[in-house]
Amino acid sequence: MNKILKWTGIVLSVPVIGVAGLVGWVSLSVSSRMNKTYQVPPVQFAVDVKADIAVGERIVQIRNGCVDCHGPDLAGKAVMDNGAMGRVYANNITPGALKDWSDGEVARAIRHGIGKKGQPLVLMPSHDYQYLSASDLASVVAYLRTVKAVAKENQSQKLGPIASMLLVTNKAPLLPAEKIEHTAAFHVKPPETVSVEFGQYLSDTACIGCHSPNLKGGPIPGGPPDWPPAKDLTQTGLGKWKEADFVKAMKEGINPQGEKIKAPMPTALTAKYSETEVKALWAYLQTVN
Numbered sequence: 001m002n003k004i005l006k007w008t009g010i011v012l013s014v015p016v017i018g019v020a021g022l023v024g025w026v027s028l029s030v031s032s033r034m035n036k037t038y039q040v041p042p043v044q045f046a047v048d049v050k051a052d053i054a055v056g057e058r059i060v061q062i063r064n065g066c067v068d069c070h071g072p073d074l075a076g077k078a079v080m081d082n083g084a085m086g087r088v089y090a091n092n093i094t095p096g097a098l099k100d101w102s103d104g105e106v107a108r109a110i111r112h113g114i115g116k117k118g119q120p121l122v123l124m125p126s127h128d129y130q131y132l133s134a135s136d137l138a139s140v141v142a143y144l145r146t147v148k149a150v151a152k153e154n155q156s157q158k159l160g161p162i163a164s165m166l167l168v169t170n171k172a173p174l175l176p177a178e179k180i181e182h183t184a185a186f187h188v189k190p191p192e193t194v195s196v197e198f199g200q201y202l203s204d205t206a207c208i209g210c211h212s213p214n215l216k217g218g219p220i221p222g223g224p225p226d227w228p229p230a231k232d233l234t235q236t237g238l239g240k241w242k243e244a245d246f247v248k249a250m251k252e253g254i255n256p257q258g259e260k261i262k263a264p265m266p267t268a269l270t271a272k273y274s275e276t277e278v279k280a281l282w283a284y285l286q287t288v289n
C-alpha cells in the first residue's frame with residue numbers, strides 16, 4: 001500500500017515539478033532580460049542639429065502617436081492592464097517627471113528603447129522611432145520640455161503569464177531594445193514634400209511597427225488578442241485602390257468597402273495628417289510590392 005502511495009506520489013509530482021520548473025525558468029528568463037543593462041550612451045547631438053519645437057509637437061501629437069499611449073496630457077497611462085498580459089504603463093513624460101533626465105537620456109529612451117538606468121523599455125515602439133532623423137528626435141525632446149508639467153506617479157511594469165510566455169518564446173517583441181542596432185547612424189530626413197522618399201520616411205517611423213517592416217501586415221506584435229491583424233499595405237493589398245480611397249482611409253477612417261477601419265489603426269491621428277503627408281505615403285506605398 002505504502003509503495004503504491006509512494007509511486008503515485010512520484011508520478012503525480014513529476015508534472016507538478018515540471019510545471020513549477022517551467023514557471024521558475026520563465027520568470028528567471030524574463031527578469032534577466034528585463035533587468036539587463038545596455039551599454040548605450042545617451043544620444044549626443046552634433047552641434048549643427050537644429051531642434052524645432054513645432055516639428056516636435058507635430059510628431060508627438062499627431063505623426064508618431066506618442067499621445068496614444070502616454071495620454072493626451074503625456075502624464076502617463078496604462079497601455080494594458082489585465083491578468084494574462086499584465087500591466088504595461090506608459091510613463092509620465094512631462095517636464096516634472098523628466099526633470100532629472102538629460103536631453104540625451106530622453107533621446108536614448110525614444111531612439112533606443114532604453115530607460116534611465118540602461119534597462120530595456122517595455123513596448124515603447126523605438127523599433128519605429130530609431131528611424132527618426134537627428135533633427136526630428138532633437139525636436140521631440142525640445143517639445144517635451146515645453147509641455148505642461150503634470151504631477152502623476154508612474155506605475156510599475158508587471159508582465160503577466162501570457163506576456164512572459166510570449167517574451168521567452170520570442171513571439172512578441174516586447175523589448176524593442178533587443179532588436180535595435182544601437183550603433184546605426186541617424187537616418188536622413190528628406191524634405192517634407194510629396195515624394196516617395198518622404199513617404200518612406202513617414203512609413204518607417206509611423207507605420208511599420210504595426211504593419212510590419214515589409215508592410216505586409218498580420219497580427220500586431222505584442223497586441224492583445226482582440227485586435228484585428230494589420231492590413232497588407234503593399235501592392236498586393238492596396239493594388240486596386242485609387243488615391244482617393246487612400247485619402248479617405250487616412251482622413252475619414254473608412255475603407256473602399258465603406259467599412260470603418262478598426263482600432264488600433266490610429267485613424268483619429270491620421271485624420272490630422274496634412275495633404276503632403278498623406279500623398280507622400282501614397283506615392284511610397286505604390287512602390288512597395
Ligand code: HEC
Pocket residue numbers: 059060064065066067068069070079088089090091092093106109110115116120121122123124125129140157
Ligand atoms: C505603444 C505605446 C507607446 C507609444 C506610442 C509611445 N510610448 Fe513611450 N513608452 C511606452 C511605455 C510602455 C513606456 C515605459 C516602458 C518601461 O518603463 O519599461 C514608455 C517610456 C517612454 C519614455 C521613458 C520614460 C521613463 O520614465 O522611463 C520616454 C521618454 C518616452 N516613452 C517617450 C515617448 C515619445 C516621445 C513617444 C512618441 C514619439 C512615445 N514615447 C510613444 C509606450 C509608448
Ligand code: HEC
Pocket residue numbers: 202203206207208209210211220227228229230231232233237246249250255260261262263264265266270281
Ligand atoms: C497601432 C497600430 C497601427 C499603426 C501605427 C498603423 N496602422 Fe494601419 N491598420 C492597423 C490595423 C489593425 C488595421 C486593420 C483594421 C481593420 O481591420 O479594420 C489597419 C488598417 C489600415 C488601412 C486600411 C487597409 C485596408 O485594406 O482596409 C490603411 C490604409 C492603413 N492601415 C494605413 C496605415 C498607415 C499609412 C500607417 C502609418 C502612417 C498606419 N496604417 C499605421 C494598425 C495600425
